[in-house]
Amino acid sequence: MSFNATQPIYLQIILRLCRQVVRGDLKAGEKLPSVREMAAQSGVNPNTVQRVYTEMERLGIAETRRGLGTFITEDESRLRQLREDLKSEQIGSFIADMEEMGFSPREIIEGVRHRLSGR
Amino acid sequence: MSFNATQPIYLQIILRLCRQVVRGDLKAGEKLPSVREMAAQSGVNPNTVQRVYTEMERLGIAETRRGLGTFITEDESRLRQLREDLKSEQIGSFIADMEEMGFSPREIIEGVRHRLSGR
Amino acid sequence: MSFNATQPIYLQIILRLCRQVVRGDLKAGEKLPSVREMAAQSGVNPNTVQRVYTEMERLGIAETRRGLGTFITEDESRLRQLREDLKSEQIGSFIADMEEMGFSPREIIEGVRHRLSGR
């Protein structure tokens, strides 16, 4: 029963950036803002942004080139995989929530289909 | 750009109770723990629980009888409506998230169906 | 700006008895319950009831006969006057409230008439 389950800020930023990548707002090879710039934009400590970039590099989503900056990877297959990962994760937690409330698979699928078709 | 999007505790508890109702763990007419009891269980101040119960009464989900306690409403139609409301809300925010990431309706539906059938 | 403007209990009881008289539930010459009886009925201290009866005697509404009890006065003209007094007081405070909220005399009369006729 955990209240205050606020995610660490750096994870929130990573998620935001990943979504921008998946969405296509950030393309393969594109340059990310400098650490200081991004820190200013987000109103966050530069250390936090540094951690974000390091982590994204570890995930194979970004690459840093000394003296040049940090870039979205040009490995398109990695980006496709990221897209699938986020999709899968999102769907997984959605279904878990729905089932925890007792909705049947049929009800879930029909609910989603109806919501999407009725527009 | 909102970090720290922690929902107020009393809203979290309301959501938890509503889900238990939808799930069927809390049935129509069932007694809720007393304010002080629930406060102790949840590690929260009695005032916060009081607020939860007051709000749930306003939502037509609970009824309070002075000196007796707080009970889930016996209005089953209200409970059915609650179930639909929660379902709709959950589906709505799921789809919004997915579309914000650039997934197509077809991709969303197929993703959900695949995940549910593959078990 | 006085919060907690609770009227003393004995005044509340007097008002209640006067209303019963005006309404005709208590008639001229009728016997009131004994002090102890009334105290038990109302869940109040006998001293409080004593004060009620004393005050009502002072107002000329009740008379006490030693060894017999307390009775509503047989002076019917006093009872008619009481009726007029209560009516006047009730109307006075009603109109004061309405005017304090800025309602015009015309609006007040029409409002009352409409409410009474529409039944």
Place this chain on the structure above:
Amino acid sequence: MSFNATQPIYLQIILRLCRQVVRGDLKAGEKLPSVREMAAQSGVNPNTVQRVYTEMERLGIAETRRGLGTFITEDESRLRQLREDLKSEQIGSFIADMEEMGFSPREIIEGVRHRLSGR
């Protein structure tokens, strides 16, 4: 037989404010005192005033803008409705009281008219 019919302070304050609105002392869009200010003025705890403002927002009479303050709604039609509601409520309880004392409709109307014309 309820003695001690003291209304909660927050309801008393709400009623006071509503009357000021109906009377025109508080106009549409006007700023209310800050929570702390009003608390000091009324000799009441800030939490109590907070409850007042929250409730008034729920009633559609006030609107709050974070960091700016609480304001009377600019929805004039809501304010007109409030005026009618208060009028109706006041008249209703007046008539109920009078009839409970056994006054006839004719007597009530004539009493009100006489009191208002004799000035």
Place this chain on the structure above:
DNA sequence: GTGGTCTAGACCACC
């Protein structure tokens, strides 16, 4: 500065 939430502890009316 604003409103919003939370805790701690108290008193009340009702049953």
Place this chain on the structure above:
DNA sequence: GTGGTCTAGACCACG
């Protein structure tokens, strides 16, 4: 025992 109200004082996010 129950829920309902109130105070005192604190911390937070927003502007």
